Amino acid sequence: MFRLGLVLSLLVCCVSCKKENQVEEQTKPIQTENTFKLYEMSEMAVLMEQMYVDNQRIRQRILEGVTIDDAMPSLHQRLFTAVMTDPSDKDLFFETQAQAFIQVEEAFYANPKEQTKEKFNAIVEACLSCHQKKCGGPIPRIKKLWIP
Numbered sequence: 001m002f003r004l005g006l007v008l009s010l011l012v013c014c015v016s017c018k019k020e021n022q023v024e025e026q027t028k029p030i031q032t033e034n035t036f037k038l039y040e041m042s043e044m045a046v047l048m049e050q051m052y053v054d055n056q057r058i059r060q061r062i063l064e065g066v067t068i069d070d071a072m073p074s075l076h077q078r079l080f081t082a083v084m085t086d087p088s089d090k091d092l093f094f095e096t097q098a099q100a101f102i103q104v105e106e107a108f109y110a111n112p113k114e115q116t117k118e119k120f121n122a123i124v125e126a127c128l129s130c131h132q133k134k135c136g137g138p139i140p141r142i143k144k145l146w147i148p
């Protein structure tokens, strides 16, 4: 029973995008047997999780004062093409935010001598500024990347 609870809370974490936008979905009782089949991560969701991990790593290295001289992960460019759970989310707002995000990230990687926490926080802000409107669920998680 404990394990099931753990699995469920992980699942709720994964479908967290829907938390804010589709409240009525949430109030429905969760059918445990079907949940796995019902939810498959989209290409965009997988990419997002990867971006999260990549930035967690960068954050750690900044805190340790290590210079990051590797190239920006080319995977992040898939932001423009990855298929989303809800294709109608790919609108002008998304495109604009995606462009802005990639620019901020490129700026960070472009100059390893100037990898300040401010420049890293600008990446986190760019994540948040799209999420503010597009996918509210992960915001508390993304905020944890912020370096005070």
Ligand code: HEC
Residues within 6 Å of the ligand: 013, 014, 015, 016, 017, 042, 043, 044, 045, 046, 048, 049, 051, 052, 055, 083, 084, 085, 086, 089, 094, 095, 097, 098, 101, 123, 124, 126, 127, 128, 130, 131, 134, 135, 138, 141, 142
């Ligand atoms: C241009 C808009 C945009 C930007 C920028 C953006 N996101 Fe997202 N994010 C989305 C959308 C849309 C989804 C929902 C994807 C889906 O369900 O197909 C999402 C989903 C997520 C998820 C949940 C994935 C899951 O498990 O379902 C996480 C975590 C996440 N983003 C983290 C980040 C982080 C960290 C950054 C910055 C490094 C970032 N996002 C930048 C739009 C954006």
